């Protein structure tokens with residue numbers, strides 16, 4: 001059924017035996033830096049590659065403060081520690097990766113699922129505003145859920161698949177309803193909205209350097225922060241809450257060991273330095289797909305607002321309404337052509353362990369899940 005569309009997709013890709021959605025590629029400089037790091041024996045939580053990695057992220061994002069972590073998940077876990085979400089509701093898109101929601105549960109918070117837009121996996125901020133108007137009330141300057149009577153303290157904004165959310169609008173909602181924002185920019189390194197890097201306007205934002213991201217340290221993450229006291233607090237607890245002393249080994253509170261290792265920074269450094277080229281290549285691949293699929297019978301490619309400059313981490317296409325029912329068949333045909341395309345994230349509220357949590361109407365989320373296809377998107381394609 002989809003032969004013609006698959007032929008077009010293949011024409012955008014170089015000859016290769018198989019195509020995954022996203023694969024890392026390391027250059028000789030990465031190997032060289034990693035070898036040097038091993039030779040120096042500074043492979044753990046201190047070392048020059050960590051410093052250089054932090055500097056490069058600063059150059060790209062212009063974030064005020066940066067902490068490097070051992071994963072995006074731990075970066076989320078730590079960021080939520082700034083807000084103390086225990087027994088309060090955290091608004092979170094259902095269209096996200098499981099880690100976003102798990103980080104709320106690790107902190108004894110209550111996820112409250114919010115819908116995405118009907119044309120993109122990103123949150124629908126207008127729908128959120130209406131929902132808050134009708135389903136919450138304010139008491140002594142704090143926001144509460146009318147149904148559960150629980151306090152709502154926080155909203156997690158996810159820049160899904162690297163697509164930047166309009167943070168000016170998100171901030172206006174956060175101000176009107178007195179809720180804090182944490183940004184999950186796990187896949188959005190190199191994505192800008194109105195020329196500002198995502199994650200730099202909120203109290204805290206996170207990035208992931210997992211193996212499937214545009215820059216990878218193997219596993220790793222970063223927290224972007226705005227103020228020094230938040231930076232100091234997280235830096236302390238993520239380093240086992242150890243008290244500084246030349247020989248005593250003492251800790252002043254429960255602590256976590258969630259720092260990035262120097263050897264991981266060494267692996268990722270040269271990719272970071274090369275980010276402009278990586279972003280150009282990803283944009284080129286996106287434009288190729290866009291051009292070839294523009295009059296396709298079955299699907300169209302997702303487009304972005306004029307103000308946003310996404311990193312095209314993963315290129316998603318959407319089946320036209322009449323063909324959504326054939327989504328699984330499309331995957332089968334793609335896979336039998338060695339194109340290992342994937343579904344987008346299964347909506348979180350459908351996972352058995354998350355079904356009991358509060359939610360808004362999530363009809364767009366279901367539609368986006370059932371109609372989207374993530375195509376091979378690696379920068380070397």
Ligand SMILES: Cc1ncc(COP(=O)(O)O)c(C=O)c1O
Nearest residue numbers: 071072073097099186208209210
């Ligand atoms: C939206 C989102 N949040 C969080 C994470 C977790 O990052 P990590 O895999 O580095 O723990 C991911 C990873 O893909 C993600 O896509």
